Amino acid sequence: MKSNMPAKEKKKSKGKAEKPLDRDKARRFTCIVCPTCCELETDGTEVNGARCPKGETFALQEMVMPLRVITTTVRCETSKGVAMLPVKTACPVPLSGISEIMRRIKSLRLSEILALGSRIEAGSPAEPLDLIVTGELD
Numbered sequence: 051m052k053s054n055m056p057a058k059e060k061k062k063s064k065g066k067a068e069k070p071l072d073r074d075k076a077r078r079f080t081c082i083v084c085p086t087c088c089e090l091e092t093d094g095t096e097v098n099g100a101r102c103p104k105g106e107t108f109a110l111q112e113m114v115m116p117l118r119v120i121t122t123t124v125r126c127e128t129s130k131g132v133a134m135l136p137v138k139t140a141c142p143v144p145l146s147g148i149s150e151i152m153r154r155i156k157s158l159r160l161s162e163i164l165a166l167g168s169r170i171e172a173g174s175p176a177e178p179l180d181l182i183v184t185g186e187l188d
């Protein structure tokens with residue numbers, strides 16, 4: 051027998067049964083952990099729509115304090131000239147603090163081009179911020 055349920059809804063409801071959520075607290079998120087982009091809904095306790103535990107963790111974290119990994123570049127000023135070295139934060143940082151962290155990263159000046167995978171300490175003891183080199187320059 052053919053169902054009238056839209057294809058997306060069928061995909062979402064396949065597998066686990068929907069858990070009851072507190073409708074006053076429930077919020078929707080698109081999971082950004084992998085390219086599947088599951089549509090999640092959570093009240094901060096239960097999560098619906100996740101096809102794996104990583105999505106459940108993501109949704110619960112979004113309710114408390116959204117985190118993101120920043121990918122950007124750091125300016126290298128060497129005797130050969132100026133180059134922009136690709137980096138990312140060593141761990142996810144609070145979404146609300148990204149403007150301030152980007153300001154700190156943009157003020158950095160390296161005197162040499164570091165190798166892929168090198169760690170750059172860009173913070174202070176009070177506010178540690180480590181970056182990882184994610185690309186190579188010629």
Ligand code: SF4
Nearest residue numbers: 081084087088102105
């Ligand atoms: S819930 Fe799991 S499968 Fe779905 S997007 Fe998130 S990480 Fe990917």
